[in-house]
Amino acid sequence: MKLIILGMSKGLIYLLKPMKLFAYTTKFQFLRRLIIQFTAFIDFILSFLYGQNEVMEAHEKVYKGNFIFGHGVMKTDYDSTFDEIQKPSMRTNHFMGIPVVSGNEVFVVNSPLISLGEPFRTVARNHINETLFNEDFYKLTYDDVNGKCARILDEWLADDNPENITKMRSVSTRMVIYMLQNMDVGKAISEKVTAAYLKHFIQLSLFKNYLPIATGLMGTEKKIKKDAFYPLIKMGVLPSVVDATLFAAMFSIGTLFAKCVDYLREHGIEYNSLNLEEKMKFVTEVVRLYPTVTTTHRILEAPETVTVAGKTLNLTEGDEIVYPFVCANKDKAAFECPHKIKLDRSEQDYDKVLSWSKGAHACPAKKFSVLVTVVMLDALNSKTPLSTVDYKGKIL
């Protein structure tokens, strides 16, 4: 089935390519907007059918480099990505140039931190640095996370079906809240809010922009608050922790965990033979090959040109340049054997992985997310050998 979708998607990408290039070169701006509205909708559907990283890699192949996707122009080479994502710039609430994460509703503070403009952006980042991501947070070790979360992990393993993907995600929810705020919300609440968040996040992503009446009728905007945010807020979990957990941590760590299990099999790696350092490198390699936050964005404040499929596109203020990490992370100019999981790369090479971004917006939880993932992999592996777990590419 996946192969049929893949074949059809590739055909569609070929068909849409001249239309998209025309849109970016015509002098008729309305025509451009009209075409891009239409093609962005097709791209939106493809990303759901096919997977975000997968659809962007398919575009890169068809365009042989930079490409057009959604409302953005995608740059794929490592060097430009590395330089340009560090510039403090306005992001959007798009992922991959498409409105897949439906803006404010998916955050209890009603706004995505990365998309805030100045002066609020600096105030917000300073606030989370002071309250959550302080010096002690950056010093956390495997033993700290494993020791502190022992009860959470034991209760997870006592479950009949700990490998169930939503239960696994709810463990990351519970662990992250505990590590950030020293507050254990309990298994039942963690499972309830995680399931509610996932369900309503998907509904918002699917319908909010293209069929808002659907979320209105399902009551999604209200239910995400009632069933996911406020049960945590009532217990005293800080709003910034709710957002750092449900949006930033649970999704990324849960997807990364499932991908690690898949890639062990796919790349023929025996988990039990790895030491701690190798496990951390393995997780970093997985997130290099399969970035769980798939892109980052810049809204242009001055004209720039980008070459796409041999054509020079003149972008102007307000246009969006997108950086699909999966492309930069597999650039052979930056990484030797870029498609392989290698546990003997240099420290500089692991540091070059762009999946946590770089510069002003860089993820504060880079090391922490690897630690939590390894602790969870070890825990599940102690009960159910990871080689017997199969998420079949499922991410939800």
Ligand code: HEM
């Ligand atoms: C595999 C795990 C994770 C990955 C791949 C990841 C990736 C990213 C990326 C790429 C960005 C920056 C986006 C940009 O430049 O526009 C980001 C920002 C952020 N991440 Fe993560 N993240 C992960 C886990 C986490 C966790 C566990 C937390 C919280 C405990 C977290 C909290 C944040 C926050 C608060 C920001 C916003 C930073 C800012 O805008 O200044 N992330 N993350």
